[in-house]
Amino acid sequence: MTVNPLDVPDVTEPYQPLPGRSRTTGFLTEPLRLGTSPSATVGPYLAIGLTWPDGTWAAEEGVEGGIWIRGRIFDGNGDVVPDAMVETWQADPDGGFPSPEDPRGAASYPGFRGFARVATAQPPGEFAVHTLKPGRVPDGEGGLQAPHIDVSLFARGLLDRVVTRIYFADEAEANAEDVVLRGLPEDRRDTLIATPTDDGYRLDIYLQGDRETVFFAV
Amino acid sequence: MLGSVAKGPYRPGMTGTTPGGGLHLPRYMREPDATRTPVGFPDYRSTGLRAPLRAPVDLAHRLTEVTGPVLGEDRVLPSDADLTLRNGGEAVGQRILVHGRVLDSDGRPVPNALVEVWQANAGGRYRHVVDVFPAPLDPHFDGLGRVMTDSLGRYEFMTIKPGAYPWGNHHNAWRPAHIHFSLFGRSFTQRLVTQMYFPDDPLFGQDPIFNSIPAAARHRAISQFSLERTVDNWALAFEWNIVLRGSDQTPFETEDDGDVA
Numbered sequence A: 001m002t003v004n005p006l007d008v009p010d011v012t013e014p015y016q017p018l019p020g021r022s023r024t025t026g027f028l029t030e031p032l033r034l035g036t037s038p039s040a041t042v043g044p045y046l047a048i049g050l051t052w053p054d055g056t057w058a059a060e061e062g063v064e065g066g067i068w069i070r071g072r073i074f075d076g077n078g079d080v081v082p083d084a085m086v087e088t089w090q091a092d093p094d095g096g097f098p099s100p101e102d103p104r105g106a107a108s109y110p111g112f113r114g115f116a117r118v119a120t121a122q123p124p125g126e127f128a129v130h131t132l133k134p135g136r137v138p139d140g141e142g143g144l145q146a147p148h149i150d151v152s153l154f155a156r157g158l159l160d161r162v163v164t165r166i167y168f169a170d171e172a173e174a175n176a177e178d179v180v181l182r183g184l185p186e187d188r189r190d191t192l193i194a195t196p197t198d199d200g201y202r203l204d205i206y207l208q209g210d211r212e213t214v215f216f217a218v
Numbered sequence B: 001m002l003g004s005v006a007k008g009p010y011r012p013g014m015t016g017t018t019p020g021g022g023l024h025l026p027r028y029m030r031e032p033d034a035t036r037t038p039v040g041f042p043d044y045r046s047t048g049l050r051a052p053l054r055a056p057v058d059l060a061h062r063l064t065e066v067t068g069p070v071l072g073e074d075r076v077l078p079s080d081a082d083l084t085l086r087n088g089g090e091a092v093g094q095r096i097l098v099h100g101r102v103l104d105s106d107g108r109p110v111p112n113a114l115v116e117v118w119q120a121n122a123g124g125r126y127r128h129v130v131d132v133f134p135a136p137l138d139p140h141f142d143g144l145g146r147v148m149t150d151s152l153g154r155y156e157f158m159t160i161k162p163g164a165y166p167w168g169n170h171h172n173a174w175r176p177a178h179i180h181f182s183l184f185g186r187s188f189t190q191r192l193v194t195q196m197y198f199p200d201d202p203l204f205g206q207d208p209i210f211n212s213i214p215a216a217a218r219h220r221a222i223s224q225f226s227l228e229r230t231v232d233n234w235a236l237a238f239e240w241n242i243v244l245r246g247s248d249q250t251p252f253e254t255e256d257d258g259d260v261a
Helices: A046-050 A172-177 A186-192 B215-221
Strands: A066-074 A084-090 A115-119 A126-132 A149-155 A162-168 A193-197 A200-202 B095-104 B114-119 B144-148 B154-160 B165-167 B173-175 B178-183 B192-197 B236-239 B242-244
Touching (some): A046 B178, A084 A126, A162 A186, B192 B242
Parallel strands (some): B095 B242
Antiparallel strands (some): A149 A162
């Protein structure tokens, strides 16, 4: 049996000397692991630190193909959540990401950042992101994912972010092949599918209730 | 600010792959529930109608999850690292230097990463329309800071020690002094919003937000006094290292008997 010399049990009072068998060489027998910093709520005052004047523009204003994705956030009472923050991250229309972490290389698409951060403040409970419709992205299992947007939602009353995805109702064929959607119960897939509007798409997010949105553990 | 140039690649040396796809993607570790803040916590009343009630669905880490936005220095001014000098004057309160490193759970520094902070003033009041605590606002303190980590993942900013403040969660409820932090790291999976506390705060015991962190991980949210970084005749210093998720090293097929010659 291997012993990690840094794996010291929590001291609960009163102090108990460790038994003699814990004495080891002092060398690590396993890779160093640091415990991750625990999440905390963004609280009600997030606007102080996290407001970006350009937050809504995942794609620049006026860029060809620009769409608005709008929606509202509802709590368990069916009331809108007027003090949440929505962040979105997605591929460009060619399926590339403007990120050096993409093993295929960082993509660059004119006028496209891929990331948006917006408050649900005006009108209360509603968010609006201007972006380009994402392309299909390999799923790592030999297929392609349907066009989708990853969403992080932060708010007072949420001690960690909650994560969901936005898909598109007019991509029925791609949605039917999508590895993530296929893994969901049929009656819950609709909670992730945005419907077309005059200038883009709309998807409301339900934190609780009969229509509770599918949230993901990432 | 759109289309900012990608910084040099950050290869966290991860070994995981998504099966069968030919794409070598990192697998990020997930903190065990025993040391991870739950989304909802009954003593923190606001979670009651907001925290989802169904169990979240596991999402494998694919391209969208292992990539993330590059948010660079164009979002940060040098003056953003000093919260004590705003609107042409000096903030009231105890000056403190807050510093540390942003690492991943493998101990690797996270360089060139955006760190955003916000906090109450010395009297425990936020400059926000929702905050009606009758403590004075400070005309020279807005409570907003932004810094980038350097090539070794280090960050630091000068601020004043925030005050504790009451909130409506329960009778005579007080939040321990804290600074809000927001970090992106390099991927969607590494995104973190959290709060930094100060050592030995007598308000810890009655604060449900602090106590929502499982006991075994609470110390990770508390900064340490660092005498070596105090600035003589100027400021105290507190050190807080922030650890984002690193590679998933869950040992599968690992022999545990050490029989390896």
